[in-house]
Amino acid sequence: MTAWTLTGFGDEIDPDPGVQLAVLSALGARHIEVRSAWRTNVVELSDEQLDALAAAIDGRDMAVSAIASPVGKVDVTTEDGGELVRLRAAVAAAHRLGSRYIRIFSFYRPAELTAAEIRDAVLTRMRAFADLAESADVVLVHENEKDIYGDVPERVADIVESVGSPALRVAWDNANFVQVGVRPYDDGYALLRPHLEYLQVKDAVMATGTVVPAGHGDGQLVRTLTALRDDGYTGFASLEPHLTSQHELGGFSGPAEFGRAARAFTDLTTSIGVRLQ
Template sequence: MAKFMISGFADEIDADFETQLKGLQALGIDFIEVRGVNGKNISILSHKEIVEVKHRLAHYGIKVSSIGSPIGKISISEDFGAHLDMAKRIFETANTLNSPFVRIFSFYMPEGSDPALYRNEVIERVGAILEAAEGSGLTILHENEKDIYGDSPERCLDLMEACRSPHFASAFDPANFVQCGCEVYPAAFELLEPYIRYVHIKDALDDGSNVPAGMGDGRVEDVLRSLKAGGYEGFLSLEPHLGSFQGLAELEQAPLTDTLEASGLHTFRLAHSSLISILNNI
């Protein structure tokens, strides 16, 4: 029997971590995908700050579904040594916060270049990241992101097969596929379904703009309906991008922050209610 557990990137509610947790609590959400904490990315928090995060989570009764890390969100031409050191620190953070998953990316490609030219380097780097996580008990999730090697369903599948591991899986993001001009359902979904262990609830129109789940071209309801039929047991993590929030400029290469109103609990509530409506339908 399928089991959907709702989580979310609560830094889209507010930069303040306590406000994030209060917002999740108000919506009855028991999990968080930690990314921004008090205006800082999770990757740069000190050990003392991580321990405080753990205490705040326990106080509000909220558990971590995944670390929304920036691992692999650099150009393939940038230095990898320091980046791998950061990844190792994030794995320690994940274990401190009892997170089962860490989200990664597969490196930005030089603009206008053929990703195939960088395949071997990408596979080598992702392999090194997976090797660094060995023995940690963590599952590493690759997110399909715009302009990285794994932005198309075919290259995501290539990564899954080339770096095959029981601790490497796909974080499926419908909106990102839409924004890359890829058919989400059935094409991308059927190609990656065997590897999907996590889903980002984000939807988009074919002009690239983000909309509440079910209102775009990401076929979110069809994806979730098929996952349910397949007995999926895992997280649905709200990443609405329905407004501007602190840290968005670092996440999106396009300058969106000037065109969006501020996000907050109101936009997160809309994203949550849209997901609940889909779940009720199926």
């Protein structure tokens, strides 16, 4: 049976890492994706906080699947090098917490500019990100967040293929594609599968953009997951439910709703013969 590694955004559960880890463990996960702890973003955690977080994770005999950084979630026309500073902080967190992956984004743009008009600026910055990642021996996974340059499959492919670095890969998110009018499997799977390294799990309703548990929306989750199974995917599947609230820097679900999201995803994977471990 095909096996994928279950993980999830801890701060979707609770601000306290102890609660985050307890809930994930109860759901059968042995990994956590770190976006924030104690209401502090991962790129702003002090050395002492990173040490405390590492100790808590080790104490649960768990590991970190990815650093869910906010790098690249700024207007590209106002970016003055601060994102490289934040990426260095994310790299330090990845090294301290033993993670190979760091999530990043590809910049917002002002309303008066088209995606084509910011392309060169985006690619210049993404190349710099990849250079840093290569030297630091980490892998950046670009999330297709709505309203950034890489929010549709064609521009995600443009970023990864134009930069051409083994340190820049794709974090696939069905719900985010739905929220920009994309049918994830039909419109993007074949194009992006060669670059797909990391799976983020949530779903959404096309008509409203509302985020729902996996399989309850228009994200073509069953078709996507079945194709990944058949293609031999064996990586992480990271729960990011956003069932209670969502905002520019993330979302929240709480323990009960996070559990509901986990059960919905488990039902889907069980139905196609994929085991979560």
